[in-house]
Amino acid sequence: MTAIDNLSGVTTGTVLEAAAVTEESEFRPMRTAEESVGMMASAEGLTSDFSTVRRCGSWRS
Amino acid sequence: MNVPPWLTGSVPFPAIEDWRADAALCVRQNLRAREMVTDACRSVVARLDSLPPDEMVATLLRPEVFAFVTGPGGEDGWAELQDGLAARTTRDAGSSLLWLNPTGQFTVVLRRQGRGSRRESCAAANFIDPSTAQFASCATAVESALGLIERIAPGFRAEIEKLVECVVLVDEGASFRGASGLAFRGMIMLSPEPDWTTCTFAEELVHEMTHLLLDLISIREPLLKGEQAFDEAWAAPFRPDKRPLYGNFHALMVVARLIHLFGAFERCGAEPETSWSAKAHDYAQRSAEALAALKAHGDLSAMARRLFNTLVEPTLGATLAAASTTTSSA
Numbered sequence: 001m002t003a004i005d006n007l008s009g010v011t012t013g014t015v016l017e018a019a020a021v022t023e024e025s026e027f028r029p030m031r032t033a034e035e036s037v038g039m040m041a042s043a044e045g046l047t048s049d050f051s052t053v054r055r056c057g058s059w060r061s
Numbered sequence: 062m063n064v065p066p067w068l069t070g071s072v073p074f075p076a077i078e079d080w081r082a083d084a085a086l087c088v089r090q091n092l093r094a095r096e097m098v099t100d101a102c103r104s105v106v107a108r109l110d111s112l113p114p115d116e117m118v119a120t121l122l123r124p125e126v127f128a129f130v131t132g133p134g135g136e137d138g139w140a141e142l143q144d145g146l147a148a149r150t151t152r153d154a155g156s157s158l159l160w161l162n163p164t165g166q167f168t169v170v171l172r173r174q175g176r177g178s179r180r181e182s183c184a185a186a187n188f189i190d191p192s193t194a195q196f197a198s199c200a201t202a203v204e205s206a207l208g209l210i211e212r213i214a215p216g217f218r219a220e221i222e223k224l225v226e227c228v229v230l231v232d233e234g235a236s237f238r239g240a241s242g243l244a245f246r247g248m249i250m251l252s253p254e255p256d257w258t259t260c261t262f263a264e265e266l267v268h269e270m271t272h273l274l275l276d277l278i279s280i281r282e283p284l285l286k287g288e289q290a291f292d293e294a295w296a297a298p299f300r301p302d303k304r305p306l307y308g309n310f311h312a313l314m315v316v317a318r319l320i321h322l323f324g325a326f327e328r329c330g331a332e333p334e335t336s337w338s339a340k341a342h343d344y345a346q347r348s349a350e351a352l353a354a355l356k357a358h359g360d361l362s363a364m365a366r367r368l369f370n371t372l373v374e375p376t377l378g379a380t381l382a383a384a385s386t387t388t389s390s391a
Contacts, residue, residue: 028075059242
């Protein structure tokens, strides 16, 4: 599956879209969904304690 | 302006399923690290472990689960989590995102909310009764807004589907127009005013959804580093009080995406009596001081730097430049 296949709604990529997709990997997390789900059954240590986001409380406009 | 289409609502943010699964992993490991001594604990964990992967991820990202993992926990918390998961298996309003009857724990969460753009606290706030005409009117408007977003910014609509678990409606006692947060991750609280239009609802949904996206990323990768990121010392785009750089990064991401949404409103002729370019200029100008401060003093993580360089600065810079050109030629 190509990067473009992963983006729902993209059927005929324009030049701009095609150029942008080549940069997609920069915006990926450390693991794929399959790897993350696979790790849920393991007993590995905490990957986050939510501390950064928790310190910000909530967003209120 | 050369901004990637996933940052403007044309297509969804990349690898959003990966981000969801990775955040769910963090939640799962947090649950695993907690002491499990009662039947309620074991029952919840056993139920989660029995779910198919997609459903497990979706369940772990529900606001009930985040209310637990960001709270004190304890035996009562596990029992509340067990009840919450059992009470609502899916969105309870059909295809709508609206949650008709939020459970009691979210009334507590609501009333803990502090200062917003309207008032100092939510001590007197309540969820709107779903049997009222006010609720019916707002529900229609939310559906119209979702339909509008689908037509003009399908990427934003796809993100809403992946990031927003539910929308709840709050009465005029709310301190805010819209709210979201990790303690109720996945939930958007809206407190509509009588003059809100379909476009206002769409703006508020995209605004809060952008916070949800950044919170999802932040669970794994902090956006700003250093203690100074949390100093409430900087002018903010929308709120009169001083805000931290961290909060202003969120605000600038919101503004940048809303500018693209306003462009889509203009192109499709939504509310032709509104000058969407003027509104975009207004938002960008309100953000100028926060943008300069973040650029000068923000210690951005690699992901935040990519977002800043790719979306925030080009979008706000181009909008401010356009405003300047309009002013000088007038």
